[in-house]
Amino acid sequence: MKAGKISELTTNRLSIYLRCLTLLADEDIKTVSSAALAKRFHLNSAQIRKDLAYFGEFGVRGVGYDVDALRDHLIKILGLGRTHRVGIIGAGRLGSALTNYYGGDRSTFEVAALFDVDPLKIGERIEGVEIFDAKHFPSIAKRDNIEVAVIAVPAEAAQDVFEQVTAAGIRAVMNFAPIPLKTIGDVKLKTVDLTTSLEGLAYHLSGAASLNGNNPEPGPTGRRN
Amino acid sequence: MKAGKISELTTNRLSIYLRCLTLLADEDIKTVSSAALAKRFHLNSAQIRKDLAYFGEFGVRGVGYDVDALRDHLIKILGLGRTHRVGIIGAGRLGSALTNYYGGDRSTFEVAALFDVDPLKIGERIEGVEIFDAKHFPSIAKRDNIEVAVIAVPAEAAQDVFEQVTAAGIRAVMNFAPIPLKTIGDVKLKTVDLTTSLEGLAYHLSGAASLNGNNPEPGPTGRRN
Numbered sequence: 001m002k003a004g005k006i007s008e009l010t011t012n013r014l015s016i017y018l019r020c021l022t023l024l025a026d027e028d029i030k031t032v033s034s035a036a037l038a039k040r041f042h043l044n045s046a047q048i049r050k051d052l053a054y055f056g057e058f059g060v061r062g063v064g065y066d067v068d069a070l071r072d073h074l075i076k077i078l079g080l081g082r083t084h085r086v087g088i089i090g091a092g093r094l095g096s097a098l099t100n101y102y103g104g105d106r107s108t109f110e111v112a113a114l115f116d117v118d119p120l121k122i123g124e125r126i127e128g129v130e131i132f133d134a135k136h137f138p139s140i141a142k143r144d145n146i147e148v149a150v151i152a153v154p155a156e157a158a159q160d161v162f163e164q165v166t167a168a169g170i171r172a173v174m175n176f177a178p179i180p181l182k183t184i185g186d187v188k189l190k191t192v193d194l195t196t197s198l199e200g201l202a203y204h205l206s207g208a209a210s211l212n213g214n215n216p217e218p219g220p221t222g223r224r225n
Numbered sequence: 226m227k228a229g230k231i232s233e234l235t236t237n238r239l240s241i242y243l244r245c246l247t248l249l250a251d252e253d254i255k256t257v258s259s260a261a262l263a264k265r266f267h268l269n270s271a272q273i274r275k276d277l278a279y280f281g282e283f284g285v286r287g288v289g290y291d292v293d294a295l296r297d298h299l300i301k302i303l304g305l306g307r308t309h310r311v312g313i314i315g316a317g318r319l320g321s322a323l324t325n326y327y328g329g330d331r332s333t334f335e336v337a338a339l340f341d342v343d344p345l346k347i348g349e350r351i352e353g354v355e356i357f358d359a360k361h362f363p364s365i366a367k368r369d370n371i372e373v374a375v376i377a378v379p380a381e382a383a384q385d386v387f388e389q390v391t392a393a394g395i396r397a398v399m400n401f402a403p404i405p406l407k408t409i410g411d412v413k414l415k416t417v418d419l420t421t422s423l424e425g426l427a428y429h430l431s432g433a434a435s436l437n438g439n440n441p442e443p444g445p446t447g448r449r450n
Contacts, residue, residue: 011424012418012421012425015420016403016405019380019403020404023404041404042384043405077428079427079429080424084427084430093326096322097326101319102419102423103318109423109427147430148423148427148430156248172427172430174422174423179266180268181267188425188426190422192419192422194327196237197415198309198311198333198373199236199303199305200240201309201397201415202304202373202397203236203303205397206303
């Protein structure tokens with residue numbers, strides 16, 4: 001493997017290749033060419049070859065990639081060969097949903113603790129995960145080896161929470177609050193905005209409507225398409 | 226308002242401005258300058274002025290934007306002035322989580338129905354929303370005026386589901402399956418990959434580790450930072 005950091009776009013693609021290879025492995029497929037991988041999963045075969053060549057030779061000319069070997073290597077490159085412990089801040093609707101979702105696979109990511117400021121929630125459990133007082137984040141994070149913080153608090157509290165968790169030594173943060181956060185130093189911040197994504201779809205639907213007379217209300221059929 | 230489609234990057238920003246303005250309105254703030262908006266929410270003030278100028282004059286020189294008027298206008302531009310009915314395909318862990326999450330605000334998006342292929346789930350309810358047999362998607366979507374399909378099925382089933390919902394007339398799809406989908410015609414497809422986002426954080430953590438001797442295991446302290 002060559003040294004140096006890989007770009008986020010590249011790690012995103014590697015993460016997708018890994019999932020595609022896992023699907024192939026589940027079907028007992030042993031080798032796959034970049035062309036077959038691209039066709040099956042709607043990827044770009046030239047891009048696959050370029051991305052994978054960067055890490056050394058995995059392909060055998062005329063045969064393709066060894067599915068298991070390539071999978072193992074991607075797991076290693078992406079740092080997924082061990083469990084990362086996650087703390088979710090915000091035990092409301094979204095925090096509960098994420099605990100439920102990420103609780104499905106505990107081999108790579110494990111939700112170790114939830115945090116909230118609501119006294120009624122502290123001490124309760126969601127999917128077996130205890131809710132702690134948010135002010136104890138630094139000590140619980142240290143005790144439980146939490147490396148990743150997931151922010152699932154209301155928009156107006158997100159920046160404060162971000163600053164608290166990074167002050168506690170967290171260097172990888174996933175923000176679900178629908179608001180931009182200002183990051184610092186070597187902290188990796190990813191934002192997943194579930195609201196903006198849905199709102200973009202609404203615009204697409206209204207965009208078609210505006211071509212039919214800029215009417216914000218549905219037509220007489222109550223349906224636009 | 227000028228005619229024509231706005232880019233996805235622009236609608237994403239407008240969606241964020243809208244949320245920022247809603248926070249200000251909640252605090253009874255009546256006017257805000259682009260500079261103040263930028264500072265408070267970590268945005269770019271020149272970009273704000275550029276984005277908003279595109280839709281006409283909302284700012285008054287020396288005073289700023291009228292918060293309520295601008296908010297109303299963004300709601301209209303983004304097509305958020307009416308309720309969009311959503312169907313979620315996949316009533317597993319993720320589908321349940323999304324029903325729970327999007328169920329919080331029923332004014333803009335309302336989860337009208339869930340769909341699954343598991344006979345044990347069909348007829349059950351999550352957050353009051355009924356689970357229907359996936360094969361009845363076309364008739365239920367028509368009956369309930371479903372405009373947005375949310376795909377929350379396993380990766381290997383996602384492309385088939387995408388083709389079924391678009392064949393049923395759906396033109397706005399949000400895909401949560403961690404796999405690329407091939408889209409068609411004028412269907413707007415957004416992918417939110419919760420797994421890739423977390424895996425990118427793992428890479429960031431392992432990247433720092435590799436600088437300390439390329440050791441995939443945590444150090445003796447069990448912690449890296």
